[in-house]
Amino acid sequence: MSPSTGHAWRYWPRFWARFLRRRLPSSLWGRSLLIIILPVFLMQVAVTWAFFDAHWQTVTARLSEGLAGEIAWAVESYRDDPSPSNLATIADRAERSMQLSIALQEGRTLPDDRDSSVFGVVDRTINEALDSRLDDPFWFSTTDYPAYVDIQVQQPQGVLRIIAPRERAIATQGHIFVLWLTLATVLLMSVAILFIRNQVRAIERLAEAAEDFGRGIDAPRFRPSGAREVRSAARAFMDMRERIQRHIEQRTVLLASVSHDLRTPLTRLRLELALADQTRRTQAMQGDLDEMEHMIDEYLAFARGEAGEASQSIDLKALLEAIGAQIKKRGAKVEIVAPEPSVEARVRPLAFRRALTNLAGNAADHGGRVRLSLGRVGGGVEIAVEDDGPGIPEAQREDAFRPFSRLDDARNQNTKGVGLGLAIARDVARSHGGDITLDASDLGGLKAVIRLPG
Template structure:
C-alpha cells in the first residue's frame, strides 16, 4: 500500500512538471539552453560568495576590528584628553578611522543590523574576538561608513570606519557582469533558436494549408539540413498526392464521359421506338444510369484542385435552403449573419446541398442552422426521419454505400452524396459528424474553419 501511495505521489509530481513545461519547440529549446546556464551561474555565484567574497570580507573585518582594538587598548592605558587627541589623529592618518570620545554616552540597546548580512556576521565575530569591552555597531545607517561603538570606563569611544575598509564593495561588479553575460547569452540563444524554429513553423503552416486544400506557392525548403529534408519530403509527397488525385479525376471523368455516348444512343433508340410495352422500365434504368454518371463526375470534380476564395457561408446556406424549398421541402432555417470562410464556393454548395437533400429524402421536416465559435463554423442539418444506427455512422460516408436495405436502383441516389460531402469538408480543413437528432432522425454537423481575419 505504501509503494502504491509513493507511486501516485511520483506520478502526480510528474504530471505537474509536464503541465508547467513549455509545449512549443521554441520554449523547450530555450529551456534546454537557459536552464543549464542559469544553474551554472548560480553555482558560480555560490562559489564566489563562499570561497572568495566572504573570505575577503572576513579579512577586512578582522583588520578593522584589530585597529579598533589597538586604539581601545591604548586609550585604556592612558585615558587623558591629550593622549586621546594623539590617538585620534594617528587613527585617522594611519588607519582611516574617525574616533570620537563621548564620556556621557552609553551603548544603545539592540544592534542595527541585518541577520542575513555577511558583513554583520563577520564584523560581529571579529569584534567579539578582538575586544574585551562591550561593543555595538550599525552597518545600515550610513551608506559610506560603519558605526562602531565601544564602552570603556572613561566613556564611549565611537568609531566611523569607511565601508570599503570593512566590506568588499567590488563584488557587485562581478555579479553585474555575470548577470549581463547571462542576459547576453540568453539573447543570442533566443535569436538563434527563433531562426531555427521559423522554418519548422513555415513547414507546419504549409502542411496545414495543404490539408485545407490551399496551395502555398511561396513555400520552399529552408533551415537546418534535417528541416530541409523534411520540407523536401513534404513537397514530394504533395506532388505525389496531386498526381494521384489528377489521375483519379481524369479516370472517373473519362469513364463517365465514354459511357455517356452509348447511353445517349440508347435513349435516342428508345425514343424512336415510341410507346412500346415493356420499354418504360428500360427508360427508368437509363435515367438511373445517367444519375450514377452525374454522381461519378461530381465525385471527380470535388477532388480536382481549385483556387480558394472568401465565401459568405451565411448567404450560401440560405441559397441552398431556397433551392431545396423549390422542391416543396419543409425546412426551418436559423442562420447567423456575416460568417465567412476560405474555400471553393461551388464545392461547398454541393456539399451543403447533398446534406440537405439527404435530410429531405428521409424526413418530413428538416432543420438547418448555422453557428460559429472562436475559430470554426458549424452547419447543423437535422431531420425527423428514421435515422441510422450509431454503428453505421462511418459506413454512411463510404462511396457507393447505401444503408437502407429497402432501397434499390429505382431509388434516387447512388451512395455518393455523403462521401462527396465529407471529401469537400475535409479538403477545407473541416469534417462532417453524424449523430442522433433531437427531432428523432439524423443530425449532420458540417464543421468548417473560419476565414483568417485580414
C-alpha cells in the same frame, strides 16, 4: 517494507513523470528554450554560490577581522588614557594610517536597534569579528551610510564612535562580478534564443505549408530554410506535394475523358428513345437512363472531389441561405439558425457547397423539417444539418460514411441514391482539415455536424 509501502514507492516515479509532462511546455519552441535556459540558469547559480561562498565571504571575513583588530587597538589605547589629548592622538593616527574617523560622544549610550543589511552574511561576519576582539558592548550599522560602516563602542565616558570606509570591512567588488556574470548570461541566452527561434520558425513554416496543402490551399512562397535536416524534410515535402498534385491532375484528366465517353452513348440512347414510339417500355428505359446518368454523376463527383478547385473566403451564412432556398423547393420546411450576421471561412466553394447540399438533401429526403445551424466553436466553425426523420442507429452511423453503403429501409426511401452522399461530404470536410460526425437531433431525426478549423 510492507507491500503497501512498496506500492507507494513504485507509484511516485509515475506521479512525478505525469506532473512534469503537464507542467513542462509542449511546443518545440518552449522545450528548446527550456533546454537552453535551465542548464545556463543552474550553472550561473552554482558559479555565483561558489563565488560568494569561497571568495566573497572569505575576503569579507578577513577584512572584518582586520578592521575589528584596529578598532580594538583604538579602544584599548583610549581606555589606557581617556584624556582628550590621547584621544586626539589616537584619532590622528587612525585617520592617517587606517582611514578611520574616531570621536567620543560624551554621555551617550548605544542605540537600541539597527537596520540589517540586505546581505545578512555581511552583518553576521562583522558582528563575529567585533565580538571576538572587543570586551565592551558595541553597536554597528552597515546601512546608515552607503560608503561607510558606523561602529560605536560603549565606554564609561560615553560612546566611542568609529566611522570606517565600507571597503575596509566588506568586499565591495562582489556585485561587479555578479553584474558581469548576468550581462554575459543575458547576451549568450539572447544569441541562443535568436538561433533557436530561426530553427523553430523553419519547422513551423513547414507544418503550416503541410496543413495548407492538406486543406487545398496553395503555398507558393514556401521555401526550404533552417538546419540541414529541416531543409531536407521540406524538400521531401515539396517533392511529395508535386507528386500528389501530378497524380490529381492526371486523375482529373482521366475522369474528364471517362465522363465524356460515358455521356456520349447515353446521349445517343436518350435521343433514340425520344424518337421512338412512347410506350411503357420506352418510358421504363428512359427512367433507367435517368438513373444511370445520376449514378455516373455521383461516381465521378466522389472520385474527383473537386480537387482542382482553388480555395477562397466565402460567407457561410449566405451559402446556407442559398441551400435552404433549394431545399424548400422540395417541399421541406427549412429553419436557418445563425446568430452572427456573417461568418467567413476559407473553403473550396463548389466542393463545400456540394457537401452541404448532399447533407441538406438527405435531410429533406428523410424528413419534412430541416434545420441548418451555423456558429463558432473553439476558434473554428460548426455547421449542423438536422431533420425530423427516422435517424440512424448509433451503431450504424460510422458505417453510413462508407462509400456505396446502404442502410436499413428507414433511411433508403430515396431510390436515386447510390450511397455516396455522406462519403462525399466527409471527404470534402476532411480535405478542408475538418470532419463530419453524426448524432441524434432534437427534432427527432439525424444531426450531421461539419466542423472546420479556424
